[in-house]
Amino acid sequence: MKELTLKKLAAWCGGDVDPAWENVKVTGTQIDSRLVREGDLFIAIPGEKVDGHDFLAKAREAGAAAALVSRRMDDPLPQILVLDTVLAYGDIARSYREEAAVDVVAITGSVGKTTTKEMIACVLAGKYRVSKTQGNHNNNLGLPITILEMPADTQEAVLELGMNHFGEMHYLTEIAKPNVVVITNIGTMHIEHLGTREGILKAKLEIMDGIQPDGIAVFNGDEPLLWNLREGKHKRIYFGIENDQCDVVAEDVKQMDGGVYFIARGLGQRFHVYVPQEGQHTVYNALAAIAVGLLRGVSPDSIQYQLGIFHNTGMRQRIFEENGFTIIEDCYNAGPESMEAALKVLKEHKAEGRRIAVLGDMLELGSRTMAEHYRVGRLAAQAAQLVLAYGKDSQRIITGAITGGMSAKCAVHYDSQEEMASSLKRLARPGDVLLFKGSRGMRMEKVLEMFLADEKA
Structure with missing residues (x-):
């Protein structure tokens, strides 16, 4: 500052x-x-x-x-x-941002916004001095912290904006005043507070309230709720995999070498991309970063290089080998959409042994809680040979897995993390691939830590 x-x-x-x-x-x-x-x-x-x-x-x-x-x-x-010190802190951040000679990219979405933020920052760093949201500083206190910690020579600020209720995004975007807005998708996270996916869309779209007059919106064109917003005051750029009418698309997508290969086409460019992270969701995150990078004048060669060296942060999907096991650690958060994506990664990951899904509750789903946990269970039965679940709502994951064709011996619910880790120690064998995932409040990384600690003992 x-x-x-x-x-x-x-x-x-x-x-x-x-x-x-x-x-x-x-x-x-x-x-x-x-x-x-x-x-x-x-x-x-x-x-x-x-x-x-x-x-x-x-x-x-x-x-x-x-x-x-x-x-x-x-x-x-x-x-x-x-x-009010909180509101005054926001006012200070707003004025500081207005005085700074910096362009702002603001990102929101139900799933993937943090990884997308990291990818966009990585791509822009190929040309600019970049500052970005650290950790989960995406709320009414975290955003001012991020803005006021920007080095004086920052050229591009990549800011993650989060919300749980109506009005929160409006407040944040009026502080950030973004030049580019990115919405990754519209899922069901926070549906307990916002009622429907349409309600979630409305709350996310508040991010447009603070966009600069010449600002550009970058939306996921494979999401019908966003695709239907093609007409608007500000220019729209769409990215996608399935919708070939999007401005930036991924072609010939392949999962290999522990990551994804595809051809990026759009905005007058066509080039090969490799991202060292698995899953279709990685392609979506990368497409958003590619769209922003091209809009900000980053060359295809630079984008290609930056995405090729990308590494995710924190407990967001990380795949590593330890003690003969392949671990897919994805413990930062979970909703129905990200759980489905993680199970797809598990299903498609090469395995010498079995695939094991170690899952925790998905929180803040309101009236959809039981149905979504049941659906995840059925998906897990198709992705794994063993399904272990922890949390009061995750009993429905087990029910879904069994009705999806899995033997009751292979789908087990646990009342404690200690019991789950102990059981996993007995069940897992070298060569197995294990996915650990659950909502932030479930702290599934603790199960992983206990499991690996047991293995090292």
Whole structure:
């Protein structure tokens, strides 16, 4: 973040600052007093369990230059007083973004937005200095953090925007003011709060509320709900595999060498692509990145190279060998669409032994919970020889697997992760391919850790 005075920050957020403190300068922001760096503006966030206002002294001792507060504190640390520190933080980020000479790509979608964000950032890095959302900083606090942490020389910012309810995306996009908007797909994640897929579409489309007047929307053209939006105020670019009317399409898709090969065609270009990550969903993510890259003037040769060296982050799909097993780790999150995609990867992955699906609950599905878990179970029966499930809703996965033709001996539900890991230790054999997947709240990576720890013992 570039150096800013409290006077300027107060003007941006409508805050009040003592004249004696107006020329105090800050060089960063932080919402956690334990992570404060020298020169930071500490944002005092009132929470349900803790109140950031109680940690001003710790922030000052750690080197904070000032604090953003919603009540004046008896502390020598310079302060900007506002009505709501969260909203004021957003106002500061909005103004900072408006002053920055940076183009913004904003990404949302029910599935794949984080991996797509990573791929787009990777592609753009072939030509520009890129800043991107770190981790899952995609909400009303994470977005300001990302924007205000951008290095001063950033040329392209790739921002992930997430939401659970109506109105949240509108708030975020008005801060981000994107030049390019990407919607990866419309699934059923958060349907508990948004009612229907059409409701999810409406909430996702709020991302268009903040787009620049000359902005461009990049949509998945294989999604009928998005394909039906071809007419609009802003230019649309569509990508797809099945719909050959899309602007950017993948041809001759092949799964090999631990990744996907295809020919990318569109926007006046045609070139071969290899991405070292398996699954059809990888092709969709790459097509979005290719579309954005071509729109931003990245050459096909550079796009080809950047995607060829792409590596995913965190617990998003990672395939590796350990102790004679092939592990497909995909534990970051799960909804019906991403679960189906992961099971397809398992089904198509070369296996010397058996394929084993180790699955956890899919959360926030509302009235569709039972039906979707049952459907996943039936899909799992076609993809694996063993299905193990954990969580209160995952009993329906087992029911679906058995009705899908799997023996009851090969489809087992567990009440604890420890029991599941212990059983998996007994069942799995070298040469087997194991998929671990579930919603973030299920923490299926813990099962994987216990399983591998047992194997190493």
